[in-house]
Amino acid sequence: MQFSSLEIKKEILEALDTLEYKNMTKVQDLSLLHTLEKKDVIVQSKTGSGKTLAFAIPVVNLLDIKKYRIQTLILAPTRELANQIADEIKKICRFIPNIKVLTLCGGVPFKPQVASLEHGAHIVVGTVGRVMQHIYETKIDLSSIENFVLDEADKMLDMGFYEDILKIVEVLPKQRQTMLFSATYEENIKELANSVLTNPLYIKNEEVHKQDSIEQKFYKVEESSKLESLLRLISYYKMESILIFCSTKVMCNELADDLSDAGVDTLLLHSDLDQKQRDETVVLFSNGSYPILIATDIVSRGIDITDIKYVINYNIPKDETIYTHRIGRTARGEANGVSITLYSEEENYKVKPIKEKFSDIEFNDIYNLEVDKISLPKPVFRTMMILGGKKQKLRAGDILGSLTADIGLKKEDVGKINILDFVSYVAIKSEVFEATFNKLQKRKIKGKYFKLYEK
Template identity: 55%
Template sequence: MSTNTNSTEKFSNLNLSKDFLSNLDSLGFDKMTEIQEKALPALLEKKDVIAQAKTGSGKTVAFSIPIVHKLDVKRFRIQSIVLAPTRELANQIAIEIRKLSRHIHNVKVLTLCGGVAYRPQVSSLFHGAHIIVGTPGRILKHINEENINLNEVDTLVLDEADKMLDMGFTEDITKIINVLPKNRQSLLFSATYQENIDTLASFVTTNPINVKNENEEKTVIEQKLYEVESSSKTSLIPALISSNKAKSVLIFCNTKIQCDELSNNLYDLGLDVLTLHSDLEQKQRDETIIFFSNKSYPILIATDVASRGLHIDDIDLVINYDIARDLETHTHRIGRTARAGKGGLAISLYNNYEDEDKIEDIKKSFDDVKFERAEYISDDLEYKIDSDYRTLFINGGKKQKVRAGDILGALTAGVGLAKDDIGKINSLDFCSYVAVKKEVVKKALDGLSNGRIKGKYFKIYEK
């Protein structure tokens, strides 16, 4: 959830039902962000909209509110379809829509993404859904095999449209659009607006309203670049972390192999690290994102799958272990440390021989880049990066009717933890995760293991 706002407009000023507004209030939404204030009036009037807004601007809420607002839950047909470039982003959009629609009973939001089992998706589609969120390739596969009926779709959303085009989804998107009803509302959200986006927008939308975040570049990101021999990069990481007293660190590598190698090397240096890339199974990727976002692990090493889309706040240090392959990706990487309107620090390690052209592009595009010398880094040997929380795994989720509120109640009323001892709670279909302060993790583990949640016993593990 993005808390940054340059707006004084409140959600209560929108023409939404009392129950909807009450739900928004319970989720902590009060004032709209800039993109929400600009886009929502037109969106709620069912107009087509083209919006330029980066991750962290509140765009997911902006396009999800009208989807939920016009949903006819009694009409058990697919009414809205949201296309996203990655599994992670699709899953997070689905979670957001479920939260925004929890005041309505029996809303079914289904994710259809590649990289996960296909047959269960076919079964879920057979039983029906109201809203589909997914990646273009997998959705097109279901269309081609006639598993999905899109005849009653009245809303189409393309999120991170520029990223989808960069990833080569243009043909898939075109084929999906060609089978959708012509009489629909179409929304296109993109971080950048280039010529290829303009071509897609003219094909997708009709008489669209154009909106743009004017103030999203105002956040201050301090950039430091260090020229380092490739063989010396890894040994420099602990000093970069300790000298900046970082508590949450995201490290980008260009390849999956490099991610795994760096992860092993940092682990040998005594650092707790997580790794995220496309070779991991979906369950591993979901867990990794949960553990890092709930502050159970302090360091995440990732490919560019984490440069956009993932809703992870309070990253105070981004390290480009490898310089990004292009300037746009570099911009998105460093932007991970400026979410929710906060500034941050981005450090890039480069080899002048290998990265000369990329460094020149960065220098031309950012006025305040600082070139520092690695030998001047002051390594604080007393500083140890650690996380305030640990995560408990609960072998029960939404399918067992276990909700976040049930887990919170079991930990507070049942175990006796204070609310401040409990961090984020993630309730998935068949399991749940709860972050608790490390000082009380044993008490929480023992209490939940010997107690009940909603009158049932569940297996509990510390992850």
């Protein structure tokens, strides 16, 4: 079905059209007719299937804009996912004036959130812990909630938030629409659903466990030669955009140091980073300025980075659920991808449950890979940071115009342009970066000089 077949606000359809969202994904097709009728739903669907729009469209469509109260509460397991949800909602609200979407997440200062709440909001997207803090400390008014969404509910339960979710539900109006989205539907999810939903419709996207688009390869390696094995794999498959999972922050840091010694610049993403650092890391990786991102399981759920061809499990995950979420970072939407898992003889017990769940895993011998020379990836782009963003009314078109019309760059020399609140990131082809950076320092953007930094 096409979005144009839905009976929704014309402003939403206009936004979807400008975003080039024409046809619904499977999960949207299965759920939207029901959620638009304000029915409670349990939707089981894998990450990357388009589930955010499946709840964002009804939330915005049913919103009473003149009623300046919090009407929708959306809970997510991580601040990264919460920010992505908020951004997606803002995109489909672009032609509806005066809708305020507020994120309430940990890892950022508390007081500015309190000030924002005092000015009101229509939609709140938050993490469980920070929403709980606002309930107890700022007495956030949730009495006007009409839509309650639990996104990636299974991950929230894995993180131990079952009781906290129930405490949040206690302060919500009983008469409301509740939508629960989860990649799995195990007993703990059923128990939660029974507690927070009313006569829900269960919708299962049959593609939820279909991994045809992901080639899954396992390589048995010696622990002492794991780094060498990783370099052989990167060289053999001529990898460029690589997401590598390690089990701990310490392992991430050690691998980053080892790869740096081998001549590869990498990015790190784990819980020690603050929100600004996380946002910047995701931008630099997704725009092609760094070929390798090393992360803990903080990004196995909640980070949506497109165009990741390879996911490598440098440390085998402790169970098949984490494995499922890790490999789901590749093959987003309709794309294909490859997941590669390294394991030692001592870790066979971890391999068994994964093998039982996925019958199409290919087991290989690392020493059968014929590699004449270790060849490591080089970044296609480099990134410049401009000290100006949305708050300074800076737009991607303004930056692109300065680079092409004023400096003379070809459009293909400019990669992704990410505009944040106070800074903007611009990917420039590596071979023309230095000259471009030097020239732009002396040029105005939108009639104003901005400070530039290399990242």
